[in-house]
Amino acid sequence: MPPLLEVGRLNVQFRGERGWVTAVEDASFTVAPREALGIVGESGSGKSVTALALLGLHPPGTRIGGSVRYGGADLLRLPPRAMRRIRGGDIAMVFQDPMSSLNPVLTIADQITETLRLHQGLTGAAARRRAVELLDMVRIPDAARRLDEYPHRMSGGQRQRVMIAIAIACAPKLLIADEPTTALDVTIQAQILDLLRELQERLGMSVMLISHDLGVIAEFAQRVMVMYAGRVVELAPAAALFARPLHPYTELLLRAIPPVDADVARLPTISGAIPDPEERIDGCRFRPRCPFAQASCAIEPPPLLEAGNGRLTRCPPRLAA
């Protein structure tokens, strides 16, 4: 099956105080139809920047390279008008913080119908009927009445449901969920994930779930992409990745997950911190924190290598071992 979205050598650079800062370097990946792709990484690893770049929502003055193939077109080269039709229509997005993602001065109905009007030309009673339907789909009880409320009357979980309703309003092919559960209670997190999974099935859409929470990713994603300091370091089917990580960074991340069945006084940590994007690190960017680093790691940036079974890793020494 041809991929729904094909990202090729995506580069995103911001203007820093001392020249250009690379936020995403040579990211290449695909999203298959109906697939759930998880993207994991620490903050600053380039997850969100990648997502926003797909939608052409990088701030002005950003240098962007590579290609994002979708439906026969390169989204990075699409004129603004055509891009606006894609946003919210074919590709929708849900943000991290539902408390600030809704406009406080507009009712829920206003905000849902805005997308419907923009992309499907629905207005008036038809738009309202569709909005009620959407709120039902995201399991907001008493949808018809809640439609006329303002966001401040809703809880965080309900607002995130509204955000999801807006995102799926035009039956997108791809839903990008950027840390959709990070700002919510644990119980609500599970509900929102269930809802996303159910909607994915029902609408037949692909979901790109961005998270720093490996638990969330493990539960949701079929394939996982691990990012570190702007680079994709590992890409693998979820089960295989969690069973046998190939990249040292993934391995250390997995080791840092607290075990459910045993008390641990101290969790293993990865020494050091994610490097400042302005800092120049030759070779592998994880090398300063990597317990398996070798002399060869400092020479040149490691390539992303095929490791069989649809797996990719950016650690040649370990692959050879």
Added chain:
Amino acid sequence: MSEAAVAGGTRLARRRRFPILRRLLRHGSFRIGLVLVLVLVIAALCAPLITNVDPTAMRIRFRFRPPSQDFLFGTDMFGRSVFARVLYGARLSLWIGLAVALLSGAVGAMIGVLSAQWRRLDGLMMRLMDALAAFPAIVLAIGLGAALGPASGSLIIALTMAYVPRTARVLRASALVIRELDYVEAARVSGAGSLRIVLRHLLPNCMSPLLVQMTFVFAYAILAEAALSFIGIGPPPPAPSWGNIVAEGRDYAVEAWWIMLFPGIAISLAALGMNLLGDGLRDVLDPRMKIET
């Protein structure tokens, strides 16, 4: 029993419906300001009901009568009733204040919000605002008055031009903050264009600072109208405005103090009232001040 429950329910619902209005009405200085402004507005609107004296009717026999039971605020050098003139003058003065507040609010808001959204426009617009702000309002009004002739229209234009830069700057600052908020990003993600973002997201969320700014401009405009009338470029006589009543009375300030005193009090009360209203609005609408009110 059930009826009582229903009544209780609606009362509860009503209490929740206008939280801002309720907080405003509890705010001390807002209340005083509201009363002052309402009294003046009602006086202006109901002037013909309050007095049957024509404010422009001259009665030479009754020149320079001090305030008394017959002539509440006294009479001026032509025997016109100062009371009637102050009442009718309120119409012109308040109209000029309102027009300037609305116009400079609308123009300033547009310039401010558009500059915040389109960064390329921003530099040009803000330098233009700097240039305009560097020009003293009075001098601007004198120039425009000279060019267009002394009329309330040219006064309104001049004062609007003088107050647009402040409003534009305040609105630009607010819009710059709002523009970075998640819901604006969310709107962009759902495919909204820049104009839609400006009109549906930035502008409505900048309403509180705009409202506050407009009340202050209202007060300044009333004061400026008085000042400009005083130096002879306000609304032309014989139609009374508070400013030109004071201006006409200036030659008789010692002998007939009442001609200047009463419109002067009206000007002060109007400016004070609008300022108190603005203070109240600012306290209640500014989320950072929510705790105290």
